[in-house]
Amino acid sequence: NHAFFLCVHIWAALCKYFHIHSEVDMWGSVRTSPSIGLTDEQKDFQKVAFDFAANEMAPHMAEWDLKEIFPVEAMRKAAQLGFGGIYVNPDVGGSGLSRLDTSIIFEALSTGCVSTTAYISIHNMCAWMIDTFGNNEQREKFCPDLCAMQKFASYCLTEPGSGSDAASLLTSATLQGDHYILNGSKAFISGGGDTDVYVVMCRTGGKGPKGISCLVVEKGTPGLSFGKKEKKVGWNSQPTRAVIFEDCAVPVINRLGAEGEGFSIAMKGLNGGRINIASCSLGAAHASVLLARDHMCVRKQFGETLSNSQFLQFKLAEMATKLVASRLLVRQAAVALQEGRPEAVSLCSMAKLFVTDECFSICNQALQIHGGYGYLKDYAVQQYVRDIRVHQILEGTNEVMRMIIARSLLTES
Structure with missing residues (x-):
């Protein structure tokens, strides 16, 4: 854990020294900032994740997609920052962070590449399962290489x-x-x-x-x-x-x-997996809101920029509101899972259902705001739409999430 935070501070200092900046301001305005309510430590590693996404992932996102490249070296760089075993115990190479910390990191990384981050989240889930349910010999055999992403x-x-x-x-x-x-x-x-x-x-x-x-x-x-x-x-x-x-x-x-x-091991893994994949959806939606905003400020139709259209202003406001509401739900579910609360399973299912649906809607609306440009692969927004569509299917379909939530409600005493 201490080694992880040392990496965090070193990386943040290097970024500041070399004046590394993202082409798109992934922090957004204070009204939609994903850092609201976080501790100083959480803000530190969130910034490291945002910087890594902007500099090591986003510039390659389209190429990885087009050429179907599995970016092993980029992921190993992420592992050097502690992202290969985020919620694995430190004694076997993990970062020992919480579920909330993990959600914050995956949201930030997904602004750079949803597909790659989603795989990293699955890899983390597998490492956690071995760490949590394995014996000492199994943990020591598998976890160090998985946390370093020397193995996947x-x-x-x-x-x-x-x-x-x-x-x-x-x-x-x-x-x-x-x-x-x-x-x-x-x-x-x-x-x-x-x-x-x-x-x-x-x-x-x-x-x-x-x-x-x-x-x-x-x-x-x-x-x-x-x-x-x-x-x-x-x-x-x-x-x-x-x-x-x-x-x-x-x-x-x-x-x-x-x-x-x-089966019990599988389901416990999926509870966290649902928060992880919802967090990846948050990152895509966050990036898409900012892309839509920036496009509205430069694109002109009927003699004025799109930002002067009240209809599109309201659309952007709805997108931002859904984004913030989704983020709050994911973080509440993450805390409930970390603390082992009885409502954790339902909250994880609610987060997965609501957030993957709403974030897909946000990304899709951002594409619509881009008009014909949004349908071109030169524009990142279409890739966010394509990459998060599957989030409504995997880690338990959203129809199954409704079943879990309803069953929980109907069996309450």
């Missing part, structure tokens, strides 16, 4: 036949001596094929959630293979492939927790 991780829950109904997964793990023999496949796996560690949910027992266990599978294990690289609307800086297991022998010592605890 993927989360493997979804299957071709089980998406929202995750408890119906069919990938099987049969115990043979000191190994599990893994058979089945996982679909839509972020980083699949390019990453080194796969946190896999598989069936070791009977039907339903209690028959599911969690195994860590390392790349290079015989029987592990990958499908073709998927062509996607967005999220193009991270590869997506099927992960396939054919008589794949995984040591029993690579199981996280006891047999039958896998």
Whole structure:
């Protein structure tokens, strides 16, 4: 933790010394500033994240998208600032920060590239799962390399036949001596094929959630293979492939927790994942509001700038209001999860539902304000729209979020 903050202060000093500035002011006006209410330490590492996004990510965002580049070296630079294991314990290389701190960082990084930040958030979730549910040997084996991003991780829950109904997964793990023999496949796996560690949910027992266990599978294990690289609307800086297991022998010592605890581990990971992905949506929306504002100030129609149109002024006001409301909800959910409050699951689901919907709407409206220019790939706003559309689907669809919230309300005593 102390090493992380040392990096933060060094980086901030270097940025000040070399007068590094973003082409777009990612801080925005005081009315929409994402630093309102934060501690001085939180403001410090938020600024480091904003500066990193502006200087190491934003200039390459379009190229990574167009050429489908997985920016390994850029992510390793982010890991040097402590962003590879943000909420992993320091004794295994993590930064030991809170869920709120994590949300602040992911929001800032996403202003530079949503797709890359979203992968970093998944990687962080996997590292946290190993840190939290693994034994000391597992933590010491996997976490240091993951926190340094010398190795990368993927989360493997979804299957071709089980998406929202995750408890119906069919990938099987049969115990043979000191190994599990893994058979089945996982679909839509972020980083699949390019990453080194796969946190896999598989069936070791009977039907339903209690028959599911969690195994860590390392790349290079015989029987592990990958499908073709998927062509996607967005999220193009991270590869997506099927992960396939054919008589794949995984040591029993690579199981996280006891047999039958896998589904619980998966869901606890997803609670944080939902806050993370909502935070990535916040970053895209924040950047889009500023891009829309700047465009309105320079674009002229009917003899005057768009900023003089009351209709568009009101649209911009609505966008900014939705952004601030979304940020407050995410941060409340993050604190609830960190403190283990009973309402944490519902709040995480509410944050994921509300924020991914509203932030997509903000980005889409920003594109509309740009008119035809917004539809050109020369303008960043279209990439924010494409990259965050999937946030309404993954980490549990927004329809499933409604189910979780409603179930919670209806079972209250």
